[in-house]
Amino acid sequence: MLEKCRQDIMTEVEAQMKPRIDTMDQQLKFLMNNMVGTHLFSQGVLAGTPQSDSPLCDQPHTRSSCHLVDTYPVATIKTPTRCSLAVCLDGKSIVVAKGMAHPTTDETLVNRQPLFHNCVRVWVDDVIEGREQFNLPMPYQQYVTIVDVIGNFVQWPMHLVTLDESLPKQNKKLTDQSGDLSATGTQPPLVDDDVLQHLGDNCKYLVNALKSFPSDKDYIELGLNEEIFHHRNTSSIFVMMKDIKDLMLMNWLDVSIIQVFILFLNRLCNKFKVRSIGYVCPTQICNSMLKRNATNVISYFIHVMEQNKDKQFILAPYHQESHWLLLVICMRSKSVCFLDPLPSDRDIGEIKASINLAFRSVPTNGRIKNIDWKPCKCPIQPGDYECGYYVMRYMFDIVTKYSSIDDLDKAFESDSPYSINDINEIREQWAKYFFSECV
Incomplete structure (x- = not known):
């Protein structure tokens, strides 16, 4: 009996260790095939050139x-x-x-x-x-x-x-390391004069300010606030110059623009003492993250819900298949409202299952039987690229107009598209915050 137990334990340990051993073996083979100065190289190939028998x-x-x-x-x-x-x-x-x-x-x-x-x-x-x-x-x-x-x-x-x-x-090589901008040149304008003249004042200020940056500076790094985004998986937000250019040109928006807007909304809430809103980091719940490790996404949602258990709403911008939509987790009613700027029969089953499991894992006074998912009437985008702007506008309206209501699914009265002034207001708010707080 003792010998059988020992054999069973050894078999189990070997099964658990085999994947790690196989991976280490692949690592070793890669390293041995690419070590400097340890191969017989073919004629004309210098030591240090990546080589491999296979x-x-x-x-x-x-x-x-x-x-x-x-x-x-x-x-x-x-x-x-x-x-x-x-x-x-x-x-x-x-x-x-x-x-x-x-x-x-x-x-x-x-x-x-x-x-x-x-x-x-x-x-x-x-x-x-x-x-x-x-x-x-x-x-x-x-x-x-x-x-x-x-x-x-x-x-x-x-x-x-x-x-x-x-x-x-x-x-590749700077001619002068003194920090003089003339040595490296400055940023070319993000937009041409025709576009610039149609931008709002804050967008113009930002575009002109960024021209003074060195030409080799491709991004601006911001600290990621753990108290807002509730994770430590990365310590920074990298806002690429190209992302800002896309915002100015009304192109499709990258996640860094959404993250910065959440920082702005948090400051707005603090200014007007709005205590009912929490936020989710979009990088931690996107569809590609769900496909990689749904367990981590569920754990993140549980953590966010525990940290925001006294909030009315948790705003969760969600990215799936090149499209942004907004999920609003309603903590008091144990429901989720989703605002899709381009309604379709898209399958959101993966994110739905993750939030449902998280809801049931957070300690509550009573048992949660069903989590109600409510599609909300909301303004619908007219084209195929405005989804990011609409999601930011949804969040802005919730923070400024609907933060104290109980029934968010009836808050937006119309599905008519936002006006260009509504969207420009969001771009102006983003540019003003970024110019004053980040540049």
């Missing part, structure tokens, strides 16, 4: 007349830079995700591990639809597939990272 992919090296391998572009960046991330499939490079490449040094760590040779530290924030289950180019720890690493820092081989060409290119 190449990860055809690596696009460009050689000068002296046969020196040019530096990978991602190795020269000085600031976090948007990028595409690829894996190798049948000898071809296939883009599987989008993210942010970060500058690296010899001391850079990723999840407390040193960088492998010719790898870079990247933040993965979105996966290409249909490629969620592709294997990572170099899996490690508990991560194996692309979807496993959404919302995390990971290592990525440099030759499979492509910088986003839509962003200003990094200066």
